Amino acid sequence: MTETPAAGEGLDSAIAVVGMSGRFPGAPDLDAYWNNLADGVCSLTDFTEDELLADGADPQEIRGRDYVPTKGFLPDADRFDAELFGFNRTEATALDPQHRLLLQTAWTALEDAGYDPLAGPPRTGVYVGGAVTEHMLAAQTDPRLAASIGALQVRILTDREFLAPWVSYRLGLDGPSLTVQTACSTSLTAVHLAVQALLLGECDAALAGGVAVDTVRKRGYVHYQGGIFSPDGRCRPFDEQAGGTVPGNGAGVVVLRRLSDALADGDRIRAVIRGSAVTNDGATKVGFTAPGVDQQTAAIVEAWAAAGLDPADAQYLEAHGTATQLGDRIEMAAATAAFKGAMGSRNIGIGSVKSNLGHLDAAAGVAAFIKSVLMLERETLVPTVGATRPHPELGFEDSPFHVVDRTVPWARPERGPRRAGVSSVGIGGTNVHVVLEQAPPVAPPAADAAPAGPELLLLSARTRETLGDLAGRLASALRRPGAPSLADTAHTLRLGRTPMAVRAYVVAGDRADAVARLQELARGRDATSAPADAGDGELRALGEAWLTGEQVPWTGPGRRVGLPAYPFAGDSLGALDLSSRVPHEEQPTPGGQPSDDLETAVRALLAEALGLDAVDDPEMTYFAAGGDSLTAVHLVGCLRDDFDIDVPITLFLEQLTLHEMARQIIAVKEAGGSEDSLDALLAEFEAE
Structure with missing residues (x-):
């Protein structure tokens, strides 16, 4: 308290x-x-x-x-x-x-x-x-x-x-x-x-x-x-x-x-x-x-x-x-x-x-x-x-x-x-x-020497490597003097972390047990395979539900405590600087090229705007590729300026694969344009 x-x-x-x-x-x-x-x-x-x-x-x-x-x-x-x-x-x-x-x-x-x-x-x-x-x-x-x-x-x-x-x-x-x-x-x-x-x-x-x-x-x-x-x-x-x-x-x-x-x-x-x-x-x-x-x-x-x-x-x-x-x-x-x-x-x-x-x-x-x-x-x-x-x-x-x-x-x-x-x-x-x-003083947590019972620790990350890193960091944190109680650790992991795709769980009776199992996870081994202890069957069932992607309910007591944060594992993306710029070269307008070549060029435009190497995956949709409304506005403008295609912006709001989208864009070109242009949409926004 x-x-x-x-x-x-x-x-x-x-x-x-x-x-x-x-x-x-x-x-x-x-x-x-x-x-x-x-x-x-x-x-x-x-x-x-x-x-x-x-x-x-x-x-x-x-x-x-x-x-x-x-x-x-x-x-x-x-x-x-x-x-x-x-x-x-x-x-x-x-x-x-x-x-x-x-x-x-x-x-x-x-x-x-x-x-x-x-x-x-x-x-x-x-x-x-x-x-x-x-x-x-x-x-x-x-x-x-x-x-x-x-x-x-x-x-x-x-x-x-x-x-x-x-x-x-x-x-x-x-x-x-x-x-x-x-x-x-x-x-x-x-x-x-x-x-x-x-x-x-x-x-x-x-x-x-x-x-x-x-x-x-x-x-x-x-x-x-x-x-x-x-x-x-x-x-x-x-x-x-x-x-x-x-x-x-x-x-x-x-x-x-x-x-x-x-x-x-x-x-x-x-x-x-x-x-x-x-x-x-x-x-x-x-x-x-x-x-x-x-x-x-x-x-x-x-x-x-x-x-x-x-x-x-x-x-x-x-x-x-x-x-x-x-x-x-x-x-x-x-x-x-x-x-x-x-x-x-x-x-x-x-x-x-x-x-x-x-x-x-x-x-x-x-x-x-x-x-x-x-x-x-x-x-x-x-x-x-x-x-x-x-x-x-x-x-x-x-x-x-x-x-x-x-x-x-x-x-x-x-x-x-x-x-x-x-x-x-x-x-x-x-x-x-x-x-x-x-800060005002806080009463120390209950001693692990007399634990209330086993606890369920939930972990998740975007990749298996990151999950192992996270497990290792948590194990190290629980070994330190003054580490939080296992109950508060479990409470914080359940309520204080974003559920991600790669998941694992640990059921442990005390901090030493938790550290040992987390270290197994950090080494890439299954830490849930030990026989269930008396009284922890319900926790293991919740853990298994967690592994299948469910959101595990939690209404138990506990305090939020400081635990290791998510270990970001992104790439080095570099940065622009003024010395690296080169003059922009005007590209020829591809408005009159054959439809096969035009579809290739449209796919290349979609790939560039969405940060893809190429539009190769026939199942990839615009939204799954990271497309949003601002990118759609940009693409509508590029298609008009570079290809003389007046595409309706609503096309980008449909659940289409990128291949289907490219074909529909070509169809708009062959049909002579669309009344639902960006200008019409903007005019509608202004009217509202």
């Missing part, structure tokens, strides 16, 4: 963090992220000249005196499990790597919360943002791609304004869907907007966060004297050696619910948001790109006031901390003014995750937010990497802060739970601050 906060402690306005997911430099998941943070690892990558050249870098640029071959690099940022999300190969290749990464991160965040990603909580909103990307710029100026899939489709698949709608559409989330853009503070602003939407009742759950993948290629940057980038490829916030920031890529998404709802539904509560605020510097600063003191201070003060707390109640501040001369100085001045109630104690730790990862642009704020939640969960403060001595011009001696320079236990305060503030600042002046609090 979860212990609720005492009355008057902000329950009505508190928001629970019930799930999180992130892909950051050096960390494919949050377990690796925490290990890197706790070990003080700098996850910035220094590239060799050969690596840069192999990835298409300009030889003259990288051999320049001021080129820094360093970045917070995200390996495999172009990998995507396209079929899982309903994209054909052509669409998935055109889809911006940012969109791909955000979709997978959102999926994992919902699984972390213990919810089926395709059957999430009712009225779930999406509040996310992203950066400008090389792929997006190349795609939207490539005439070949526009001719292949349609200019509108290119924009929808690549523009960052569609980041939130794609998540809502592919995961079936029907709450508000907002793509947020406030430059570097985007993802923390998204968290604030999600909090406000939950408090106003606009949604009952929310995904919030951001993504930044400016390029999937190995790239450094050029350092300019007086610019924001570090001359040596290291970011040292608040340090006497600070010289600037380093760019990086990453993605993070958190799942939020009202605390009262999360407690009532037995959700896994990772931390609590007590308050948040957003301000803008307006015209009170020296320049558009410069930060301002007063409104940074105001954001902090307003957030803590919204929480019903004083900034002096904090024990830690996760700062924006870019390590730039102007940025750090202004942020320290603003924070010192806001936390003046704690002056003289120097008991508030301060740090910045940019020392580990670099500056993740639109994903910077959520990376800092997730870091702070992990510290609260583990009651541990982690270091700002490379901290030596505070910068003498920042006035630490007259502030309540000290830079956390090593991993230390987070001492419990004399009154109240552990609390932290998280700040983010965007170019253009949007300042955000969020107040985080340690």
Whole structure:
């Protein structure tokens, strides 16, 4: 049973963090992220000249005196499990790597919360943002791609304004869907907007966060004297050696619910948001790109006031901390003014995750937010990497802060739970601050020494290899100290995972038994062949029903707990860049060719639009091949422009094989066209 906060402690306005997911430099998941943070690892990558050249870098640029071959690099940022999300190969290749990464991160965040990603909580909103990307710029100026899939489709698949709608559409989330853009503070602003939407009742759950993948290629940057980038490829916030920031890529998404709802539904509560605020510097600063003191201070003060707390109640501040001369100085001045109630104690730790990862642009704020939640969960403060001595011009001696320079236990305060503030600042002046609090205590699960009985663990994946990977990960998780109870594990697997085609099950009496059977599955062996134990026959019957594709009913007790997420196994789809484009060559119009040749050309057009090598399968239908209404609009236009065939768009709504569709298109040509043209359909829409 979860212990609720005492009355008057902000329950009505508190928001629970019930799930999180992130892909950051050096960390494919949050377990690796925490290990890197706790070990003080700098996850910035220094590239060799050969690596840069192999990835298409300009030889003259990288051999320049001021080129820094360093970045917070995200390996495999172009990998995507396209079929899982309903994209054909052509669409998935055109889809911006940012969109791909955000979709997978959102999926994992919902699984972390213990919810089926395709059957999430009712009225779930999406509040996310992203950066400008090389792929997006190349795609939207490539005439070949526009001719292949349609200019509108290119924009929808690549523009960052569609980041939130794609998540809502592919995961079936029907709450508000907002793509947020406030430059570097985007993802923390998204968290604030999600909090406000939950408090106003606009949604009952929310995904919030951001993504930044400016390029999937190995790239450094050029350092300019007086610019924001570090001359040596290291970011040292608040340090006497600070010289600037380093760019990086990453993605993070958190799942939020009202605390009262999360407690009532037995959700896994990772931390609590007590308050948040957003301000803008307006015209009170020296320049558009410069930060301002007063409104940074105001954001902090307003957030803590919204929480019903004083900034002096904090024990830690996760700062924006870019390590730039102007940025750090202004942020320290603003924070010192806001936390003046704690002056003289120097008991508030301060740090910045940019020392580990670099500056993740639109994903910077959520990376800092997730870091702070992990510290609260583990009651541990982690270091700002490379901290030596505070910068003498920042006035630490007259502030309540000290830079956390090593991993230390987070001492419990004399009154109240552990609390932290998280700040983010965007170019253009949007300042955000969020107040985080340690989750309320949860009673430990019942000991496996006296189990209530055997449990049924259900697993599924798209492929047998992925299923084995998933079983191995689950076995490892159940071996760890503090692993969830078998009952809660079974509960989460039944309610918190999407049923897929390749299935297996395990019936086990305790965790050790479950681990052994899951390891058998991971090795590709049948883990259900052991004789049935007394009392588990009904569970085995349910397991066998599961194997045949049935949805197994579940009404038993249990709590949602953190388990390994689905191991995506998509291909590397690459990304477009401006240098790879070639001029579009006009193709001869095939309008007058013989019908046999015309049918071949029409089949080739269908194959290209649907991402198929060829239209060879006589049973393949348009929808089974991944066709949708946007692709249909594109095909109608191509058939008209390239073949002088005026095809009714309703043809693409019928359950036809692609072979039948090609023949009917030829029949339309031979019949002289159709009255049900795209123009007629659009005219009908406009009339409505």
